[in-house]
Amino acid sequence: MPLISRPIVDPAEYEEFGCHPFTDSPATPDKVARNVFIRRQVADFNVTMADGKIILFWGFKDPDVSGGDREWPSKLIRVKQGQVVHCEMKPAKNTHTIHWHGIEPSPYNDGVGHTSFEVKSAYTYQWMPHQAGTYLYHCHKNTVLHFEMGMYGVLIVDPVGTGTGANPKLAYDPRPGDSADGIQPGAPYAAESILVFDDIDPRWHTMDHNLGMCGDDVGLDRFEPKYFVISGVPNNKTQTDAKTAIKAKVGTNVLVRLANASYSRVGVKLPVDAWVVEIDGRPLRYNPDLGSYSKPYKISANTEIELATAQRYALWIPNIAAGSHSITGTFRHWVTNKMHPGGQAIAKIIAQ
Amino acid sequence: MTVLSRRQLLRYGASAVAFASATTTLSSFVFASDDEVTSGDPEPGVGGGDVEVDLTIQDVDYELIDGSTVFMYAFCINGAPPRIPGPVLRVREGRDLTVRLTNLSAHAHGFQVPGMSGSAIDTIAPGASATIEFTVGKPGTYFYLDPMFSPVNRVLGLHGALVVEPDDDSASSGAKMPYNPADATAAIQALFASFGASSRFPGNRWNESREKIWIFNQIDARWCQRAANGEIDAVAASEFANDFRPRYFTLNGLCGIDACHDKDTCPTGRIGEPLLLRCLNAGLACHSPHIHGNHVFMLSESKGASGVISYNSNVIERDVWRMESGTIQDCLLPFTAPPDVPPGAWPPKQEKFPLRYPMHCHNEISQTAAGGSYPMGLVTDWHIDGL
Numbered sequence: 001m002p003l004i005s006r007p008i009v010d011p012a013e014y015e016e017f018g019c020h021p022f023t024d025s026p027a028t029p030d031k032v033a034r035n036v037f038i039r040r041q042v043a044d045f046n047v048t049m050a051d052g053k054i055i056l057f058w059g060f061k062d063p064d065v066s067g068g069d070r071e072w073p074s075k076l077i078r079v080k081q082g083q084v085v086h087c088e089m090k091p092a093k094n095t096h097t098i099h100w101h102g103i104e105p106s107p108y109n110d111g112v113g114h115t116s117f118e119v120k121s122a123y124t125y126q127w128m129p130h131q132a133g134t135y136l137y138h139c140h141k142n143t144v145l146h147f148e149m150g151m152y153g154v155l156i157v158d159p160v161g162t163g164t165g166a167n168p169k170l171a172y173d174p175r176p177g178d179s180a181d182g183i184q185p186g187a188p189y190a191a192e193s194i195l196v197f198d199d200i201d202p203r204w205h206t207m208d209h210n211l212g213m214c215g216d217d218v219g220l221d222r223f224e225p226k227y228f229v230i231s232g233v234p235n236n237k238t239q240t241d242a243k244t245a246i247k248a249k250v251g252t253n254v255l256v257r258l259a260n261a262s263y264s265r266v267g268v269k270l271p272v273d274a275w276v277v278e279i280d281g282r283p284l285r286y287n288p289d290l291g292s293y294s295k296p297y298k299i300s301a302n303t304e305i306e307l308a309t310a311q312r313y314a315l316w317i318p319n320i321a322a323g324s325h326s327i328t329g330t331f332r333h334w335v336t337n338k339m340h341p342g343g344q345a346i347a348k349i350i351a352q
Numbered sequence: 353m354t355v356l357s358r359r360q361l362l363r364y365g366a367s368a369v370a371f372a373s374a375t376t377t378l379s380s381f382v383f384a385s386d387d388e389v390t391s392g393d394p395e396p397g398v399g400g401g402d403v404e405v406d407l408t409i410q411d412v413d414y415e416l417i418d419g420s421t422v423f424m425y426a427f428c429i430n431g432a433p434p435r436i437p438g439p440v441l442r443v444r445e446g447r448d449l450t451v452r453l454t455n456l457s458a459h460a461h462g463f464q465v466p467g468m469s470g471s472a473i474d475t476i477a478p479g480a481s482a483t484i485e486f487t488v489g490k491p492g493t494y495f496y497l498d499p500m501f502s503p504v505n506r507v508l509g510l511h512g513a514l515v516v517e518p519d520d521d522s523a524s525s526g527a528k529m530p531y532n533p534a535d536a537t538a539a540i541q542a543l544f545a546s547f548g549a550s551s552r553f554p555g556n557r558w559n560e561s562r563e564k565i566w567i568f569n570q571i572d573a574r575w576c577q578r579a580a581n582g583e584i585d586a587v588a589a590s591e592f593a594n595d596f597r598p599r600y601f602t603l604n605g606l607c608g609i610d611a612c613h614d615k616d617t618c619p620t621g622r623i624g625e626p627l628l629l630r631c632l633n634a635g636l637a638c639h640s641p642h643i644h645g646n647h648v649f650m651l652s653e654s655k656g657a658s659g660v661i662s663y664n665s666n667v668i669e670r671d672v673w674r675m676e677s678g679t680i681q682d683c684l685l686p687f688t689a690p691p692d693v694p695p696g697a698w699p700p701k702q703e704k705f706p707l708r709y710p711m712h713c714h715n716e717i718s719q720t721a722a723g724g725s726y727p728m729g730l731v732t733d734w735h736i737d738g739l
């Protein structure tokens with residue numbers, strides 16, 4: 001029988017690509033003056049699941065805030081479009097990185113070991129978000145494990161401008177010549193729901209930091225989630241916790257930011273009509289002169305939209321009606337597309 | 353008499369003149385790939401006339417990233433070494449494609465291009481041959497595959513890309529596109545018209561040499577063994593969807609560092625050289641490809657068995673796109689400067705070109721091989737070589 005061989009690769013390169021990625025603590029190249037300075041350090045977090053079991057997570061704490069080591073997932077980072085951001089990251093022990101997911105800086109500031117380096121003792125990341133929208137930040141070392149261990153947080157880039165009256169905030173700055181049929185350009189809103197869906201396989205949460213990097217079979221092909229959370233809240237509390245059950249004033253606009261931090265296909269259903277106004281940090285608008293070719297589109301009530309892992313969607317609900325509106329997330333297996341046992345989590349918008 | 357396109361001349365050089373006939377036969381020639389004119393890496397294709405290809409199906413041992421081997425099925429074109437995925441076939445819209453298929457596998461196989469009527473050969477017994485001739489449909493990206501016990505034989509290696517090139521590839525603006533103006537939506541036309549002609553996309557127009565094909569797949573050695581044992585039948589196929597447990601995740605048949613080093617996989621170029629990515633998921637798992645450095649523009653899509661291409665009227669930019677089993681999506685990597693570098697840090701002085709960025713599936717389970725070995729899974733790089 002013919003053999004199809006894999007290409008020949010320098011063993012030293014193979015080793016560095018996988019088992020022993022390049023580590024460093026360089027000065028930030030091409031450093032410029034900053035507008036925002038953030039610090040993050042790696043820490044452990046114990047989080048109580050729906051059945052009362054306490055599971056170990058890893059994440060980024062904010063050393064400048066007391067209690068910064070108690071918040072999982074990692075604290076929301078919120079900056080404005082056009083600000084130069086410096087974030088000093090200290091891994092504490094072992095190596096980690098921060099990848100600014102959806103932000104596109106230079107490779108040194110992109111946080112990927114095999115295309116730059118993993119941070120040994122400290123590094124100051126530099127980037128300047130050019131576009132308001134919904135992003136994530138997460139560790140990109142041994143990502144299969146470190147992302148599951150919870151080393152992520154939400155990153156929101158706000159526009160420079162503001163809305164008016166009852167809807168004082170904007171999802172993004174409208175530009176001259178933009179058309180965004182069906183919505184008010186900029187998607188002005190009053191209340192905001194930030195929902196990050198995650199699934200947890202407790203077996204993975206007992207693993208060592210470098211496990212699965214050097215050729216051993218440690219079972220990282222088997223992912224059997226037992227717990228389902230939204231923004232760190234276990235699914236028995238998501239309908240009551242203030243993080244996931246938000247309040248809105250009847251008649252105002254609500255912006256729902258969705259992110260999939262799980263290893264499942266996540267379907268999301270709302271009981272009201274909503275408009276997709278931004279995907280992956282890019283507003284949906286049409287303006288060929290300025291390089292935009294998309295349009296907002298309506299998701300009718302009770303129609304599911306599906307988020308692939310690491311996608312973000314911003315849904316805009318204009319003029320919300322009174323009531324308690326459930327946002328239902330369903331977690332499905334990435335191969336079989338079957339719902340995981342217990343794989344559901346419900347958030348709420350309570351409009352009064 | 354078919355006139356050779358400029359592309360053919362560029363790609364195949366003077367020897368391509370031999371093909372300046374109405375029917376081009378690939379059976380006695382092996383072409384070089386897009387990027388490597390002199391290498392022995394065969395990637396046959398023809399832009400001009402009707403096309404005839406001799407394909408064989410073989411049983412092969414396939415070496416994985418960790419050095420283990422599994423049984424798979426592979427296509428090969430006329431005596432060239434078998435490969436997974438099969439060689440890229442290129443045909444111009446409206447031309448006839450004749451496929452002469454010889455089954456050298458110990459098992460029966462079939463052939464089909466989903467989305468093209470008259471393209472199916474139901475069964476070819478071991479040792480037998482069959483020929484099918486059909487007229488290719490609308491421009492875009494298609495699978496050719498073995499539809500037997502779908503999707504089992506496809507996942508087990510019998511898949512490749514068929515690229516249909518447009519007859520009329522210029523928008524009213526004069527910009528080249530991979531589609532016909534009659535099919536391309538206003539948004540697609542506007543995007544291609546913007547390259548090299550707008551503040552966001554300084555540089556060049558897109559041209560047909562700027563293309564990569566990314567075929568995703570997954571491997572479960574248990575199912576490879578079942579195939580080797582001759583156990584693939586309708587009953588096995590009915591179990592596949594619930595029993596398939598992939599442990600290797602490939603991009604153009606390669607894992608991890610191998611895909612990063614592969615010239616036909618890793619896009620390179622300068623700023624202002626937009627590149628078309630034709631993405632196909634031959635596997636069963638739903639992938640979440642995520643690209644760093646630039647977002648991509650989603651151009652067209654075909655889903656599963658129907659193979660019918662829809663050209664997007666809503667051209668959305670994404671850094672993660674969802675690739676369900678059997679789907680095909682064309683997207684455009686604009687090769688702009690990474691947009692979130694502070695202006696004062698651009699162009700970089702201390703950081704050096706090439707700027708390297710990864711594309712990887714964000715369902716990180718796919719970044720492993722045999723239960724570990726991160727990141728020896730579905731990943732490649734792309735390089736910005738300079739301004």
Ligand SMILES: [Cu+2]
Nearest residue numbers: 096139141146
């Ligand atoms: Cu980490």
Ligand SMILES: [Cu+2]
Nearest residue numbers: 099101138310
């Ligand atoms: Cu990411």
